[in-house]
Amino acid sequence: MATKRSVGELKEADLKGKRVFVRVDLNVPLDDNLNITDDTRVRAAVPTIKYLLGNGSKVILSSHLGRPKGVTPKYSLKPLVPRISELLGVKVEMANDCIGEEVEKLVAAIPEGGVLLLENVRFYKEEEKNDPEFAKKLASLADLYVNDAFGTAHRAHASTEGVTKYLKPSVAGFLMQKELDYLVGAVSNPKRPFAAIVGGAKVSSKIGVIESLLEKVDILFLGGGMIFTFYKAQGHSVGSSLVEEDKLDLAASLLEKAKSKGVSLLLPTDVVIADKFAADANSKVVPASNIPDGWMGLDIGPDSIKTFNEALDTTKTIIWNGPMGVFEFEKFAAGTEAIAKKLADLSGKGATTIIGGGDSVAAVEKVGLADKMSHISTGGGASLELLEGKSLPGVLALDDSTAAAL
The missing domain is CATH 3.40.50.1260 (Phosphoglycerate kinase, N-terminal domain)
Known part of the structure; x- marks a missing residue:
C-alpha cells in the first residue's frame, strides 16, 4: 500500500x-x-x-x-x-x-x-x-x-x-498514520529476529494471519484454544479441549509450511487443564501431549512460559495477537499475563512490541502495561486484515503522500 x-x-x-x-x-x-x-x-x-x-x-x-x-x-x-x-x-x-x-x-x-x-x-x-x-x-x-x-x-x-x-x-x-506505520511498516521491514505470538480460541479465525506471518517471521509462538487442533493433528490426546475437526489437515500443513520456510514454530510443551469451563474449576498442569479424557486445556503451563520467555529474549520485533488462555478466569490468566509482562520488559530494552488489536489489548490493559508497549492497535478486524497482508478500503481511498515522492 x-x-x-x-x-x-x-x-x-x-x-x-x-x-x-x-x-x-x-x-x-x-x-x-x-x-x-x-x-x-x-x-x-x-x-x-x-x-x-x-x-x-x-x-x-x-x-x-x-x-x-x-x-x-x-x-x-x-x-x-x-x-x-x-x-x-x-x-x-x-x-x-x-x-x-x-x-x-x-x-x-x-x-x-x-x-x-x-x-x-x-x-x-x-x-x-x-x-x-x-x-x-x-x-x-x-x-x-x-x-x-x-x-x-x-x-x-x-x-x-x-x-x-x-x-x-x-x-x-x-x-x-501510527497504525499504518507500525502494522505495515514494522511488519514489512522489521528489526530481526522478528517474532509473532498468535493466540485465541480458533485456528479458523487466524488462518490468514498465520499464513501471512509465516512468510515474514523468524519465530512463531502459538497459544490459546487453537493449539489443541495442532496437537490433535500431531496425534496427541486432547481430552475435551476445543478442537476444530475440519481444520486438522490445515494445522498439519501449517506445521509443514513453517518447517519448509525455516520458521521456528513453538507450541506450548505443557498446559493448565480444568475439569470444566469455569472460574472455579479444578485445575492441574500436564504435558501438552498427555491431556486426560474429560479435562480441557485452558492456559499454557509454566514450562511453556519459561521456554517462550527465553525465545522472546532473542527477538527485536514482536507482534502479539490473541491471548494464551482463558484470561478472563484468574486461574487461567497466568500465560497471557506472563507474555504481557515479558513484552513490556523487552520494550524497555529497545525491542519493538506491537499489540495487534482484539483480546490481547484487553489483556495488556488488565495487567496495567499498555503504556509500556511500542504500539497498541485500536482495530480488531482491521488489524487482522492488515497483518494478513490485505489492503484496507478506507486507507486506499486516501490521497497518496506527496512527501514520499520528494
Whole structure:
C-alpha cells in the first residue's frame, strides 16, 4: 500500500476557516445507564482533533456506535458529548442527525476552533451500503476529509470510503498514520529476529494471519484454544479441549509450511487443564501431549512460559495477537499475563512490541502495561486484515503522500 498523505502535512493555510469532516472511531462500550466504561477510543481521537482546532478548522465529527438497525436511541452518540468536550477543552455541539437541513444549519454556525458531533452515521442503512448519494450528502457538509477511524478502515462504507470521492484533500489522521506505520511498516521491514505470538480460541479465525506471518517471521509462538487442533493433528490426546475437526489437515500443513520456510514454530510443551469451563474449576498442569479424557486445556503451563520467555529474549520485533488462555478466569490468566509482562520488559530494552488489536489489548490493559508497549492497535478486524497482508478500503481511498515522492 502506498504511503498516505497525513493530516500533519496540512498547515494553517490549508486548514484555517475550513470545514473538516473527521471520521473517528467513537464505538465505545456503554453500560446500562449509558456511561462510557472504556474511553480509550475517544482519547485516541484527541490528537487529530486538537491539531485541526489549533489551526483554526471547523471540525465535524462523524462516527458509528454499535450495530443499529435504523434509528435506535440506545446507540445515540449523545452520551459521549460530555467526555469529548472535557478531553478537548471545548464545548462540543451535538446534531440530532448526520445529514439534512438541520445539520447544514448547525455546520454553518460552527466557529473557527469549534466542534460539531454528528449523530450515529449507521442510523442510515446507506452508510454500510456505501451509497453514493448518501456519501455525497455527508461530503457536502465539508471542504476536506480526515479519516482517523482505523477500527473501520477495513470496511468500504459511505463515511470511510464513499466521501473521499467528493472531498479533496482526503488524508489520514495521526492515529490512522501510527497504525499504518507500525502494522505495515514494522511488519514489512522489521528489526530481526522478528517474532509473532498468535493466540485465541480458533485456528479458523487466524488462518490468514498465520499464513501471512509465516512468510515474514523468524519465530512463531502459538497459544490459546487453537493449539489443541495442532496437537490433535500431531496425534496427541486432547481430552475435551476445543478442537476444530475440519481444520486438522490445515494445522498439519501449517506445521509443514513453517518447517519448509525455516520458521521456528513453538507450541506450548505443557498446559493448565480444568475439569470444566469455569472460574472455579479444578485445575492441574500436564504435558501438552498427555491431556486426560474429560479435562480441557485452558492456559499454557509454566514450562511453556519459561521456554517462550527465553525465545522472546532473542527477538527485536514482536507482534502479539490473541491471548494464551482463558484470561478472563484468574486461574487461567497466568500465560497471557506472563507474555504481557515479558513484552513490556523487552520494550524497555529497545525491542519493538506491537499489540495487534482484539483480546490481547484487553489483556495488556488488565495487567496495567499498555503504556509500556511500542504500539497498541485500536482495530480488531482491521488489524487482522492488515497483518494478513490485505489492503484496507478506507486507507486506499486516501490521497497518496506527496512527501514520499520528494
